[in-house]
Each structure stands twice: as structure tokens, then as C-alpha cells.
Amino acid sequence: MNFDRTKEKLEILADAAKYDVSCSSSGGKRKNNGGLGDSSASGICHTYTEDGRCVSLLKILLTNHCIYDCIYCVSRKSNDIKRAAFTVEEVVDLTISFYRRNYIEGLFLSSGIFKDADTTMERLVRVAKKLRNEHNFNGYIHLKSIPGASDILIQEAALYADRLSVNLEIPTESGLKLLAPDKNREDMLQPMRIVQKGIQQYKDEKKIIKSVPKFAPAGQSTQMIVGATNENDLQIIKVADHFYQNYGMKRVYYSGYIPVTSDNRLPAITAEVPVLRENRLYQSDWLMRFYGFKADEILDSNMPFLDLEVDPKLSWALRHLDQFPVNLQTADYRMILRIPGIGVKTAMKIVSSRRFQVLNIDNLKKLGAAVNRAKYFIDFSYGNPFLKHLTDLNLRKLIIGGSQSKFQNQFSQQLTLF
Known part of the structure; x- marks a missing residue:
């Protein structure tokens, strides 16, 4: 492995991965000055398991090459940025190397879409498969389900990954068509249905056969970009509630729109409002998940936006x-x-x-x-x-x-x- 080139790839692809918030990151910068561990290495982020443990993950893209031209995305094909791509073996070696140094306890792997959805998904699956089968890696693995990938590949990914996620991107279909005309909502929903169905089937079979293989044991999640289009907060939390109720979603993440590209279809917006709005959406999400609130209780047609002054x-x-x-x-x-x-x-x-x-x-x-x-x-x-x-x-x-x-x-x- 060429260390300098791998390090350069890691910096590029870890930086590109930071916009995906469906893996919570602590933003830790603590360096090792003679003690144990190091959170300053590129790509290290932190998330929390179901039992409350904080887990460090290597968070990277397989590649930032992409065939799509989503207006809001830093990796869009028309954006003039430095491109890079890992091989399957490089990701596996990095994960094992970081794990042995006690930097991480798992891997969060996403990717731009290169060539087509199946080619991209197949490589993501190969990474997880090699880690599990060849290196006996039992750490946490979170893979992105690539919209448009075949059902068989999604099912195989769920056998090796702890969690799968598909980014919903924009809350409404009309907003998606405006900012990501190459994508369609149905391609995003199909992987969610496959995972939901597989999880339920696993639970049913587990009652009869104790040794049935695990299927995405940590469930699935999704992410919505907030503020890139004109949806109000009521629409956004209703979409989230729909996915909790109908897709068995573990988490819906909200990413305040950050203007990383310039286009007249994107709003000119200050840095403060998205952060505060994002915060309120997470609070509303918490109310729906744990406090018994319905989306139309939190907001209604007379008050479609969350109060920024109080929770x-x-x-x-x-x-x-x-x-x-x-x-x-x-x-x-x-x-x-x-x-x-x-x-x-x-x-x-x-x-x-x-x-x-x-x-x-x-x-x-x-x-x-x-x-x-x-x-x-x-x-x-x-x-x-x-x-x-x-x-x-x-x-x-x-x-x-x-x-x-x-x-x-x-x-x-x-x-x-x-």
C-alpha cells in the first residue's frame, strides 16, 4: 500500500463523508500525546449503540466520483473538486489497521455512484464480506444502501452490515426533482422496503430457528436535507413520522443545508438559521419517538414552522x-x-x-x-x-x-x- 497516496485518499474521502450525518459525529480533535488512542485521525467519528455506548467509527466514502449532478452535493459530477477512490482491499486494510491501533470500533462506509448503482453496491458489500469472512471482524459496520441497486445486493448487504441507510435527500418528491433531477423517490424507497421486510422475516424465523443469520440487526436509518427547498417544518416531521410508522425506521437524521455549491436554484441562507432549525427538528423527532406526540400535535396548518425561541x-x-x-x-x-x-x-x-x-x-x-x-x-x-x-x-x-x-x-x- 502506498502510504502517502492512501493518506491523501483518506483525507479527501473522509472530508466528503462529513456531510452525511446519519452517522453521528462528535467532531473530536484530541491527539495522542503519549496516552492511549487518537481521535484526530482522518475519518474518525462517533455514534451511539442501542445500549448507550459511544462507538468510534472510520467514516469514509468509497469514492467521491459520481454520475449524478445533485445541485446541493459537493460530490456532484459538475463540481470541480479533487477526486479519489479506494479499492475494496484498501478500505479493508484501513479498517483493520485502525481497529488494531484502537482508533475505531467499526466502519461507516458510503459512496458516490460510479458507473451504476449495482457496481457501487457490489463493492460496498465486498468490503463488508471480506471484513466478516476473511478477517473475522466483529466490529460495527454501517453501509449505505445505494438507490437503484438490485434487491439481491441489498439483502446480501444486510447479512454482513449491522445497519443500512438510504438518504431520502430532500423531504418532498417535488423538491427532489428540482435539485436532483437524475434521481427518483421510488429508487430510494425500494431498498427500505427490502430491509424492513427482511428484518421482520428474521424476527419471525428467529422464534423457530435460533441459528438463523442476522439481518441488519441495528435496523435502518435515513437522512433529509433541511432548508435547500421550501418545505415547512410540518411537512418535514410528517415525512419523518411516516417513515417511523411505515418503514420501521430506527432514526431519521436532519442535515441543515450548507451552501457547498453555487446555483440559482439553491437558497441564499445564513449559517445560523439552519443550525437552529435542525436542532428544533431533532427535538420534535424525540417527542414523536419517545413522548407519544403526533406530528400534527407539534405543528399544524396555522403554525407550520417550529418556534425558534423555545423548544x-x-x-x-x-x-x-x-x-x-x-x-x-x-x-x-x-x-x-x-x-x-x-x-x-x-x-x-x-x-x-x-x-x-x-x-x-x-x-x-x-x-x-x-x-x-x-x-x-x-x-x-x-x-x-x-x-x-x-x-x-x-x-x-x-x-x-x-x-x-x-x-x-x-x-x-x-x-x-x-
């Missing part, structure tokens, strides 16, 4: 003050979850603890609630002087002011969900 849970509460205050001793779990400042774990602790005692503010603090926010929405049996603000027009400003005071020394965009 979506607080925004919902402020618009539905008629459902508050909540009595913690009698309210059901679903309603307790909707109190601003109370998360899933705290809500479960409340339901468990209230059987043995009458809860007060001190109890809530010990249970982990953010009482500076929650106190305005709870009816304690002994009374609550903060309830007078429930009908106060300044309640919103009061809560925002308290939050700003508490976090005034932190970054202004470091927003908390609860």
Missing part, C-alpha cells in the same frame, strides 16, 4: 394551557410526560414514587426534573404559588428569561430540550 415541547404546552396544571398524584403517565421539564426517566420515577408519598418540588428535584421550568405547570396538593402565571401573558418571557439566566455563560445555540 417544541414547551411551545406545545404554552399553546395548550387549558390542559394544565397537572396533578402528579393522579395524572396518567402520558400527561406527566407532556409537562415541560420532565423527561421519560423522571416521568417513570414519578409514577413509581407517588404510590408511597405525596410529591413536592424537592422530590421532583431529586427525581431529576428541571423544576425551574416544570413548576409553572404542576398542581401540587398543598398549592403552588407559580400557578398564577399559567394565565399570565408573560409566562413565555418568564420561562425564557429564567433559561437565559441559568445558561448565560454557555453558547447561545446550546439549547436544551427539557
Whole structure:
């Protein structure tokens, strides 16, 4: 292996991979100054497993050559950038080399589309297959399902990868046609259906045959670019909700549009708005996945965009003050979850603890609630002087002011969900 050339490829293809956020990255820059490990190597990112462990991954593209000309993509065929491509053997060698040095615990491998979808997908599968079969690699592998690839290749990929993902790219089909005219939505949906069907079949067969081969055990995910087209937030979270409900999606990722190319079909937009909007979409996503909210509860036709000033849970509460205050001793779990400042774990602790005692503010603090926010929405049996603000027009400003005071020394965009 030519070390200098491989290093150059790694820098190019790791940099190109950074725009894919369906593998969460910590952006770590810590170098090894005599200790163990090194997170400064090109392509290292971090994600989290289902049990909460943080896993370091080698995150790269197989190639940034691409036959498509998607307007928003840095790797579009008409963009004048430095191109590179790994061989299957180079990716395998890099993964094993990084793993042995304790840099990584797995691989996130995507690619531009060169020649055609099947050729690209076949090489991605060969990487995973060689790692598993020839090197007995048991680390985490995340592969991109290439839209338009044959069903057989997608099925084979799921036998070797822990997770597969297909980027939905633009939330709506009309937006996709505008910015990526070479692509079509059906090619993106078909791999998702194959993986969904295979996962369900695996679960059914596992009940009968314990040794049935694993099939994408970590599920599948997708990503949407936010802000490149004119979809509102209601449309975006409805699309996400649709994929959670109908495709068994593990995660939907939101990538705030970054103007990496210039084209009059793309919006001229400041850096601040996409980051904040992306943050609010993730918070809404969390509400749908873990808090029992429906997309049309979070937003509606009268309010199609998320409030950038407050998080979506607080925004919902402020618009539905008629459902508050909540009595913690009698309210059901679903309603307790909707109190601003109370998360899933705290809500479960409340339901468990209230059987043995009458809860007060001190109890809530010990249970982990953010009482500076929650106190305005709870009816304690002994009374609550903060309830007078429930009908106060300044309640919103009061809560925002308290939050700003508490976090005034932190970054202004470091927003908390609860």
C-alpha cells in the first residue's frame, strides 16, 4: 500500500463523508500525546449503540466520483473538486489497521455512484464480506444502501452490515426533482422496503430457528436535507413520522443545508438559521419517538414552522394551557410526560414514587426534573404559588428569561430540550 497516496485518499474521502450525518459525529480533535488512542485521525467519528455506548467509527466514502449532478452535493459530477477512490482491499486494510491501533470500533462506509448503482453496491458489500469472512471482524459496520441497486445486493448487504441507510435527500418528491433531477423517490424507497421486510422475516424465523443469520440487526436509518427547498417544518416531521410508522425506521437524521455549491436554484441562507432549525427538528423527532406526540400535535396548518425561541415541547404546552396544571398524584403517565421539564426517566420515577408519598418540588428535584421550568405547570396538593402565571401573558418571557439566566455563560445555540 502506498502510504502517502492512501493518506491523501483518506483525507479527501473522509472530508466528503462529513456531510452525511446519519452517522453521528462528535467532531473530536484530541491527539495522542503519549496516552492511549487518537481521535484526530482522518475519518474518525462517533455514534451511539442501542445500549448507550459511544462507538468510534472510520467514516469514509468509497469514492467521491459520481454520475449524478445533485445541485446541493459537493460530490456532484459538475463540481470541480479533487477526486479519489479506494479499492475494496484498501478500505479493508484501513479498517483493520485502525481497529488494531484502537482508533475505531467499526466502519461507516458510503459512496458516490460510479458507473451504476449495482457496481457501487457490489463493492460496498465486498468490503463488508471480506471484513466478516476473511478477517473475522466483529466490529460495527454501517453501509449505505445505494438507490437503484438490485434487491439481491441489498439483502446480501444486510447479512454482513449491522445497519443500512438510504438518504431520502430532500423531504418532498417535488423538491427532489428540482435539485436532483437524475434521481427518483421510488429508487430510494425500494431498498427500505427490502430491509424492513427482511428484518421482520428474521424476527419471525428467529422464534423457530435460533441459528438463523442476522439481518441488519441495528435496523435502518435515513437522512433529509433541511432548508435547500421550501418545505415547512410540518411537512418535514410528517415525512419523518411516516417513515417511523411505515418503514420501521430506527432514526431519521436532519442535515441543515450548507451552501457547498453555487446555483440559482439553491437558497441564499445564513449559517445560523439552519443550525437552529435542525436542532428544533431533532427535538420534535424525540417527542414523536419517545413522548407519544403526533406530528400534527407539534405543528399544524396555522403554525407550520417550529418556534425558534423555545423548544417544541414547551411551545406545545404554552399553546395548550387549558390542559394544565397537572396533578402528579393522579395524572396518567402520558400527561406527566407532556409537562415541560420532565423527561421519560423522571416521568417513570414519578409514577413509581407517588404510590408511597405525596410529591413536592424537592422530590421532583431529586427525581431529576428541571423544576425551574416544570413548576409553572404542576398542581401540587398543598398549592403552588407559580400557578398564577399559567394565565399570565408573560409566562413565555418568564420561562425564557429564567433559561437565559441559568445558561448565560454557555453558547447561545446550546439549547436544551427539557
